[in-house]
Amino acid sequence: MAAALAREIYGPRHNPGTAPDSLITTGGTESNQLALLLARETHGGSVRLVCGANAHHSLARAAWLLGLPDPVVVPAPAGTLHPAALDEVLSHLPGPLLVAATAGTTDAGLIDPLPEIAARCAAHGARLHIDAAYGGGLLFSDRHRTRLAGLDTADTVTLDLHKLGWQPVAAGLLAVKDRRDLTALRHRADYLNAADDTEAGLPDLLGRSLRTTRRPDVLKLAVTLRTLGRSGLGALVDQVCARAREFAALIDEHPGFQLHARPAISTVLFRPTGATDDTVAAVRRALLTDGRAVLGRARLDGRLWLKATLLNPQTGPADLAALLHLVAARQATLVEGHTTR
Incomplete structure (x- = not known):
């Protein structure tokens, strides 16, 4: 079910090794923390966060928690991250860089210009994370999903379906474009995911979360999606x-x-x-x-x-x-x- 939601964002991929995937989280805050963690590990333990002044507070807090440099905050006087201002910042910052855009701001529910931001990130070799905790639910609507054009360009995407998904908390997800990014979370504890058990086909959930004990929150998502469907x-x-x-x-x-x-x-x-x-x-x-x-x-x-x-x-x-x-x-x-x- 988590992988199916990732495919809703990224579409099907022909190479199973680089197919999209997603993790169940407690909400947008944990998803944003995981996005920064994966970016840090992808770049060898160092990355600089660049975000708009409209970004969710959990991003700056995650940078602090992970021991990353202070984020570079781009002014957003109109409420959204301005691509030209972002381009100026990226032109003068040494890498590696992680740009965080927002699809559904906390204050007014605004959506950053995602295609233009993605183009700037591609031009400067920056990784892109999109916090769509609120706006991600627009994906389900044929009428409104085009407003999330560019979402599929992000390396990671935060969703929180206790908003436009009508789920009781916790109902967060972190989607990744390339499932190989999740190797940073691999962990082995013999009593939980012994190698021979995993090889025999038992699921290895320890490497898909920073938590050990957790609720089966994916069940309610699966029931809702099977009952109502995307339409x-x-x-x-x-x-x-x-x-x-x-x-x-x-x-x-x-x-x-x-x-x-x-x-x-x-x-x-x-x-x-x-x-x-x-x-x-x-x-x-x-x-x-x-x-x-x-x-x-x-x-x-x-x-x-x-x-x-x-x-x-x-x-x-x-x-x-x-x-x-x-x-x-x-x-x-x-x-x-x-x-x-």
């Missing part, structure tokens, strides 16, 4: 992306709210019109502690935004309108309370 999952992806566009339109038409931008996937950023950042933060905390709504937060363009990431395909127009009503009512209560003090 069934794709239909769910289409639904939540459509709901996000509807929610964005509702916000845009409401005089009491400001929309940050049209959603790239299913994340919508908004804020009450004229509210201060302190008020935005207080509204979010109040709704959370009241048990009325769980909204994220994102700081973009120098301001704090409420973040709604729509992942429930059953969400309807009435739910979206109710959420806006809750935010507006809680803001009014806070403003009134502040005024009367």
